[in-house]
Amino acid sequence: MKINSNGRIRFGLAAIAVTLLGFGSFTAPAVSAETYSSPTAPSKVTTIAAEGGFRVFWKAVTANPPVSYYIVSAGVGSCPVIVPSSDKSAFMYALNEDSVTVTVQAVSDYGISTGASSGAALAPLSKTDLPLKSVQLLQLSDFHGQLEANRSFGAGLLALNFDADRANSESTFVMASGDSIGAAPPISSQFAELPTIKAFNEMGFDVATFGNHEHDRSLEHLRFMIRYSNFEWVASNYSTLKGLDAGKGKRAKSYTLIEKDGVTVGFVGMNTSQTVEQVFPGNLDFTYSGKKQTVVISSDTAGVVAAAAAARAAGADMVVGLIHEGWNTNTGGEAIGPLIDYANDIGGVDVFYGGHSHQTYSSIQNGRLTAMVRNAGAEYNRSQVCVNTDTNTVLGSSNELVTTSNALVKTGADVKTAAVVKLYKDQLTAKFDVKIGQVEGQTPIGGTPPVQRSGEHAFGNWSAEVIRTKYETDFALVNGGGIRDTFPSTNYSVSDKTLSRPGAGNTSTVYDVTLGDIYTVQPFGNSFSIIEITGATLWAALENGVSNYPSDGRWPHVSGLNYTVDVTKAIGSRIVSVTDTAGKAIAKNATKYSLATTDFIAKGGDGYNMFDVSKLQVRDIDAIVLIDALKADLAAGKVTKMTLDGHITVIK
Numbered sequence: 001m002k003i004n005s006n007g008r009i010r011f012g013l014a015a016i017a018v019t020l021l022g023f024g025s026f027t028a029p030a031v032s033a034e035t036y037s038s039p040t041a042p043s044k045v046t047t048i049a050a051e052g053g054f055r056v057f058w059k060a061v062t063a064n065p066p067v068s069y070y071i072v073s074a075g076v077g078s079c080p081v082i083v084p085s086s087d088k089s090a091f092m093y094a095l096n097e098d099s100v101t102v103t104v105q106a107v108s109d110y111g112i113s114t115g116a117s118s119g120a121a122l123a124p125l126s127k128t129d130l131p132l133k134s135v136q137l138l139q140l141s142d143f144h145g146q147l148e149a150n151r152s153f154g155a156g157l158l159a160l161n162f163d164a165d166r167a168n169s170e171s172t173f174v175m176a177s178g179d180s181i182g183a184a185p186p187i188s189s190q191f192a193e194l195p196t197i198k199a200f201n202e203m204g205f206d207v208a209t210f211g212n213h214e215h216d217r218s219l220e221h222l223r224f225m226i227r228y229s230n231f232e233w234v235a236s237n238y239s240t241l242k243g244l245d246a247g248k249g250k251r252a253k254s255y256t257l258i259e260k261d262g263v264t265v266g267f268v269g270m271n272t273s274q275t276v277e278q279v280f281p282g283n284l285d286f287t288y289s290g291k292k293q294t295v296v297i298s299s300d301t302a303g304v305v306a307a308a309a310a311a312r313a314a315g316a317d318m319v320v321g322l323i324h325e326g327w328n329t330n331t332g333g334e335a336i337g338p339l340i341d342y343a344n345d346i347g348g349v350d351v352f353y354g355g356h357s358h359q360t361y362s363s364i365q366n367g368r369l370t371a372m373v374r375n376a377g378a379e380y381n382r383s384q385v386c387v388n389t390d391t392n393t394v395l396g397s398s399n400e401l402v403t404t405s406n407a408l409v410k411t412g413a414d415v416k417t418a419a420v421v422k423l424y425k426d427q428l429t430a431k432f433d434v435k436i437g438q439v440e441g442q443t444p445i446g447g448t449p450p451v452q453r454s455g456e457h458a459f460g461n462w463s464a465e466v467i468r469t470k471y472e473t474d475f476a477l478v479n480g481g482g483i484r485d486t487f488p489s490t491n492y493s494v495s496d497k498t499l500s501r502p503g504a505g506n507t508s509t510v511y512d513v514t515l516g517d518i519y520t521v522q523p524f525g526n527s528f529s530i531i532e533i534t535g536a537t538l539w540a541a542l543e544n545g546v547s548n549y550p551s552d553g554r555w556p557h558v559s560g561l562n563y564t565v566d567v568t569k570a571i572g573s574r575i576v577s578v579t580d581t582a583g584k585a586i587a588k589n590a591t592k593y594s595l596a597t598t599d600f601i602a603k604g605g606d607g608y609n610m611f612d613v614s615k616l617q618v619r620d621i622d623a624i625v626l627i628d629a630l631k632a633d634l635a636a637g638k639v640t641k642m643t644l645d646g647h648i649t650v651i652k
Contacts, residue, residue, distance in 0.1 A: 141355030145184025156413025178211025178324030209269025243286035266311025326357025437630030460557025481553020535590030
């Protein structure tokens with residue numbers, strides 16, 4: 001199977017789903033007079049003790065979209081089973097003779113219902129004599145070096161919860177499905193991401209796959225990360241793994257096997273093929289045996305299927321797929337996104353975990369659990385899987401979304417993990433807790449679709465205006481994917497409590513900003529640059545920027561010009577008009593304009609391959625330029641204002 005980058009994500013313009021924090025709680029707006037939602041819990045659940053387990057009965061659930069499966073489970077250590085929607089009863093095997101409360105959940109494309117039980121705990125007449133094992137899987141994605149708690153668990157509290165989960169199940173595996181590092185706050189990014197790797201070691205991760213942000217730096221840097229990892233790295237859709245051999249037995253593998261408590265689990269990994277566009281040109285290049293090579297990341301599933309088959313041949317009782325692709329929306333009763341496509345196409349994998357799109361999703365696709373979580377360590381999946389170790393088959397899986405509100409441990413931090421965080425935080429505070437300016441209000445980030453990737457954005461406007469003014473260019477363009485947090489940053493904690501910051505009890509609308517805020521919002525270390533362009537180049541750049549509306553990092557924020565985009569039109573013809581700020585049309589045949597942008601964009605990042613790099617002048621590190629602008633306002637006694645100025649009009 002090969003899914004191209006344009007066709008893989010099918011967005012419904014009239015029905016973008018709203019993602020809630022609760023597991024399985026996805027709803028969508030009305031589409032053509034129909035209303036779609038997650039199913040309600042089954043009713044009239046009854047459980048009868050039987051030899052070897054339980055016989056469970058329930059009343060069918062009517063839902064839109066229709067119920068596709070039912071999950072029967074009894075929580076941690078149980079043997080969940082998945083049955084088709086045509087069934088109104090199921091047999092669930094008992095792995096011991098303890099009393100349990102059996103629950104039934106209804107499943108649709110939109111998610112999984114809450115669980116319904118028959119009430120009182122019940123003991124089976126005997127435990128099963130089949131070779132069945134319960135496996136517990138803990139998964140997160142897109143952690144992005146979020147070591148401090150802020151809006152998330154933070155590494156220390158995650159470590160406590162993983163330990164608590166492991167205490168309940170000896171066969172517990174902890175995994176990450178990409179973007180564990182990269183686009184990170186300064187506590188990770190300013191120390192070459194090593195703090196995150198050390199924290200993952202303390203948290204007891206078993207395996208991780210690569211996301212596009214693992215490639216924000218060179219392959220040499222990634223080998224350094226692998227060298228310090230006490231967990232395995234897997235990548236099954238890379239053309240070669242030679243560039244990811246860190247020596248001394250530390251290297252990325254196409255699959256890996258991990259055994260715990262008599263169960264061997266195979267892991268395969270798949271990164272988004274769009275990585276080549278989303279990282280700095282050349283970051284996938286390496287030299288091996290004196291020859292320059294390039295890692296090609298394929299959208300084809302053949303490598304993943306082959307790796308899963310190899311894992312089984314090598315002794316895996318079950319296989320988990322870590323896929324750095326996401327669910328995007330529920331439209332017209334159907335779950336849409338590359339993760340869904342892959343879960344329905346890839347053979348030999350029993351459970352799929354996604355990432356990349358920073359959203360919560362949990363359902364059963366083609367009989368297999370398919371789930372993902374939000375980014376930055378805000379939540380993780382806790383799944384139970386029942387596997388027959390004789391036949392190497394999975395009977396069923398269940399899933400629970402874990403947040404700070406329902407976690408086993410709600411406060412505190414693991415001592416060793418906290419010590420890692422403190423070591424780097426103390427160094428960071430001395431350097432970055434420095435006031436550099438004041439701003440009025442807080443610029444937003446995220447949403448469905450993300451505000452910085454789908455329309456005009458105040459920080460995008462301001463940063464583009466700063467560089468156009470500094471370099472005295474005609475126009476400026478920056479990408480929404482370069483804006484990684486609110487401003488002031490929600491994910492940068494200041495130690496100086498005299499600073500005015502957004503938060504509870506602060507009624508001020510003027511906030512102090514620090515060096516840490518800038519380096520959190522702009523973590524990549526790109527350089528602002530000047531390049532000569534034509535009118536045709538400008539139009540082509542804008543067309544590229546809006547081509548993946550509504551949630552792609554290439555979305556263009558501008559200064560010195562206004563543009564109108566009609567996202568209902570075909571890709572390549574969405575830009576309706578381009579004018580200067582006085583309203584004068586900028587024609588495609590116009591020539592010799594100057595553009596300020598980042599070297600990442602000018603050299604082809606995010607699909608911006610229309611520029612003539614021979615006319616590129618690389619100037620200053622992006623964060624430094626923005627810091628200087630804030631400092632200048634502060635020295636002049638000015639509060640920096642970031643506003644929406646009407647640069648972008650979106651026709652939907």
